[in-house]
Structures are given as C-alpha cells and as structure tokens.
Amino acid sequence: MEASAEAEFRDFVRSRWQPLLRTAYLLTGDHGRAEELVQTALLRTHRHWRRIERSDAPEVYVRKILVNLHNTWWRRSRRPEQPTDVLPEPGGPDDDAYAVYELRDELWRAVLQLPPRMRAVLVLRYFEDLPEAEVAGILDCSTGSVKSQTSRGLERLRAALADPASPGIGSRS
Incomplete structure (x- = not known):
C-alpha cells in the first residue's frame, strides 16, 4: 500500500475506532469479542483500502463486515436444541x-x-x-x-x- 493510502487508513482507524467498537459491543455484548470483531473487520478493510477509499464509504463497508463477521460467529456458536423427556424445573x-x-x-x-x-x-x-x-x-x-x-x-x-x-x-x- 502507498504511504498516502496507509496514512489515510490510519486516520480512518483513529477517528472511527470508538464508534466501530460501540457497534461491535452492541452486536456482541462482550468487550473482548467486540475488540476482536473490530480488529478483524479493519484487517479485512485494510486489504481493500484503495478500492473502498474511492467509493467514499469506508465506514459503511467496515460496519457491514462487522455485522457479517458477527453473524458468522453467532451461527457457528449456536447449539441445536436437545429434546428431552423431562421438563426443566421452574426457574430461579x-x-x-x-x-x-x-x-x-x-x-x-x-x-x-x-x-x-x-x-x-x-x-x-x-x-x-x-x-x-x-x-x-x-x-x-x-x-x-x-x-x-x-x-x-x-x-x-x-x-x-x-x-x-x-x-x-x-x-x-
């Protein structure tokens, strides 16, 4: 990546880190997972920065990646229902x-x-x-x-x- 594009990407990350992290936290409900999500999304964004930068919508692109990554993680972590013969005890x-x-x-x-x-x-x-x-x-x-x-x-x-x-x-x- 060219030095000017690299500098623009860094400026984007500095200025948009907190709003992106807030979005990721609201998606995940977990600070650690939210940071991982933002870092992964920014890594993917960095790979295509020159193409994204021209469209003037880098934040939209990153937010879309955040949502897609979270959805993928959620689908993989879901556990199928396990039918049982016995109903659970009334809750606490x-x-x-x-x-x-x-x-x-x-x-x-x-x-x-x-x-x-x-x-x-x-x-x-x-x-x-x-x-x-x-x-x-x-x-x-x-x-x-x-x-x-x-x-x-x-x-x-x-x-x-x-x-x-x-x-x-x-x-x-």
Missing part, C-alpha cells in the same frame, strides 16, 4: 424479570454505600472493563492499591447481598 431469578430487577437494584444500593474511591475502582474495573494498571493511572495510585480495593469492595458487596442488614458496607478501610 433469571426467569423472573422482577427478581432480576430487584437483585440489580439491591446491588446498586450496596455499591452506593461503598466509599467513593472503592466504588470508583469497582466501576472502572467491572463496568468500564479497564485493566488494573489503567485504573491505577486514572486514580493516581498503585496497581496493588487497585487490587486491594477491588478485593475489599467485592467482599463488602458479597456480605451486603448475603445479609442486607450488614453494617460493614459503609465503614472505611
């Missing part, structure tokens, strides 16, 4: 939308009771899915501090969810 909380909502609400209330720094560590690690080193950089602390805050925070959440009257959730560590 996953079968009751209200129970799922109540559990999520209970968890959120427990998270809000955590000290702010501990809450920030848990949100960055598990909601934003950031690695420990990046969380440490954002919070300006050591990786060990992130690990210990994560461990303590999860321990407090487990205790709060096991016993809602647990007084330990709001105390500092």
